[in-house]
Amino acid sequence: MTGVIDGSAQWAYVAAAYGLTALLTAAVLWASWRAMVKAERRSDALRKDRR
Amino acid sequence: MHAYANPTRFLAIARPLTPWLLGGGLLLLMVGAWAGLALVPGDYKQGETARILYVHVPSAWLGMGGWTSLAVAGLVQLVWRHPLAGIAARAIAVPGMLFTALCLATGSIWGKPTWGTWWEWDGRMTSMLVLFFLYAGFIALTRGDEGARAGGALSRGAAVYALVGAINIPIINRSVVWWNSLHQGPSITLRGSSIDGALLWPLGLTLTGFSLLFGAIVLMRMRRIIAENRVTARLRRLADDEEG
Amino acid sequence: MKAKHQRLILALLAVAGIAGAGVLGASALRDEAAYFRTPAEIAAGKAATGEAMRLGGMVAQGSIERLGDGVTIRFVATDGKASVPVEFTGIVPDLFAEESGMVADGRMRADGTFVADRILAKHDERYMPPQMGDMPKGVAKMAPKT
Numbered sequence: 001m002t003g004v005i006d007g008s009a010q011w012a013y014v015a016a017a018y019g020l021t022a023l024l025t026a027a028v029l030w031a032s033w034r035a036m037v038k039a040e041r042r043s044d045a046l047r048k049d050r051r
Numbered sequence: 052m053h054a055y056a057n058p059t060r061f062l063a064i065a066r067p068l069t070p071w072l073l074g075g076g077l078l079l080l081m082v083g084a085w086a087g088l089a090l091v092p093g094d095y096k097q098g099e100t101a102r103i104l105y106v107h108v109p110s111a112w113l114g115m116g117g118w119t120s121l122a123v124a125g126l127v128q129l130v131w132r133h134p135l136a137g138i139a140a141r142a143i144a145v146p147g148m149l150f151t152a153l154c155l156a157t158g159s160i161w162g163k164p165t166w167g168t169w170w171e172w173d174g175r176m177t178s179m180l181v182l183f184f185l186y187a188g189f190i191a192l193t194r195g196d197e198g199a200r201a202g203g204a205l206s207r208g209a210a211v212y213a214l215v216g217a218i219n220i221p222i223i224n225r226s227v228v229w230w231n232s233l234h235q236g237p238s239i240t241l242r243g244s245s246i247d248g249a250l251l252w253p254l255g256l257t258l259t260g261f262s263l264l265f266g267a268i269v270l271m272r273m274r275r276i277i278a279e280n281r282v283t284a285r286l287r288r289l290a291d292d293e294e295g
Numbered sequence: 296m297k298a299k300h301q302r303l304i305l306a307l308l309a310v311a312g313i314a315g316a317g318v319l320g321a322s323a324l325r326d327e328a329a330y331f332r333t334p335a336e337i338a339a340g341k342a343a344t345g346e347a348m349r350l351g352g353m354v355a356q357g358s359i360e361r362l363g364d365g366v367t368i369r370f371v372a373t374d375g376k377a378s379v380p381v382e383f384t385g386i387v388p389d390l391f392a393e394e395s396g397m398v399a400d401g402r403m404r405a406d407g408t409f410v411a412d413r414i415l416a417k418h419d420e421r422y423m424p425p426q427m428g429d430m431p432k433g434v435a436k437m438a439p440k441t
Contacts, residue, residue, distance in 0.1 A: 003392025167388030
């Protein structure tokens with residue numbers, strides 16, 4: 001009851017928030033990139049086939 | 052606007068733009084996180100936990116901004132039948148839901164040491180949770196029907212759903228003003244900021260960084276849908292040729 | 296009139312309708328969706344004795360006192376218009392302090408004291424470095440904005 005948050009435990013909350021953000025953002029970024037590369041590769045290959 | 056109706060024209064811009072948005076976003080985020088974690092002092096009351104602000108506020112902004120764009124895309128599709136609008140709406144849904152989830156999670160992590168609770172059903176938190184479920188509903192509604200209509204357009208139901216869901220955005224924004232809430236009032240308003248300048252500047256970096264990253268994810272997902280639609284169209288044409 | 300214009304007008308009407316319905320719904324919820332009640336609302340008789348509710352307010356300056364048992368505290372919650380004495384047994388959050396916001400779960404006792412079984416700290420919208428925190432604070436915003 002000091003009116004102020006102190007002590008080392010507060011860094012654990014900060015680390016959890018930043019870690020979770022980095023992890024989930026990276027996962028969506030990676031999945032979107034992979035799916036895009038795969039789809040565009042297929043599309044380009046089909047276009048070449050046609051010629 | 053119809054100049055970009057053609058996916059080929061869109062791709063001519065989107066393809067070179069994607070790596071720039073991605074690179075710029077990651078760079079700004081690294082600088083912003085370093086500034087937010089190491090350069091600026093803690094808050095006079097919240098101590099170090101105030102640093103969660105630099106990921107929480109951009110998440111909230113993108114979660115809400117995402118649905119706003121999704122609703123605009125729904126409107127453009129309903130009125131102008133613009134072929135890219137449906138694709139854009141589909142591409143926005145997953146990153147929008149991601150940042151809404153991150154907003155809820157980082158808020159909860161901040162709430163525990165600050166308020167003394169992980170979760171309370173106050174107006175701000177409840178309306179943000181509603182936004183999360185709106186995204187989930189939109190994804191369920193549009194999942195797997197990209198090929199059903201020409202060029203990945205949304206079904207009319209999904210486009211109307213996007214518009215109706217937009218009413219939640221001003222509710223989230225005003226929830227702390229209209230109702231007594233546990234969540235504090237807005238720190239940054241048109242009249243200025245009650246976040247001191249010494250603590251505010253990394254927020255500009257992470258806000259811009261996350262926005263660029265959001266743009267990069269949306270472009271990647273749009274490119275994927277366009278490529279898949281092309282594959283479907285070509286396969287159909289090939290099958291027709293064989294029959295004929 | 297082209298079909299496109301017809302659709303535009305229809306869509307805009309629909310958007311206006313949705314927005315109107317949303318505003319009406321939100322204002323109807325004004326009291327229901329409030330997370331807590333203020334001392335002024337309690338003074339106006341909006342709280343029945345024994346009814347479970349939340350009370351939100353500033354902790355009045357110099358009002359926190361610890362009772363003889365060592366774990367029970369008493370303080371006065373105020374919103375600038377009215378004040379309510381609060382009694383609580385248990386652990387309060389770090390940010391709980393005088394001249395700072397708080398929200399308490401509990402009920403009114405017949406003698407006009409609010410007996411809390413849980414206390415949360417309410418943070419305000421100000422963020423500043425520690426050395427600036429020592430400067431005189433403005434009147435903190437806790438009063439209901441009606």
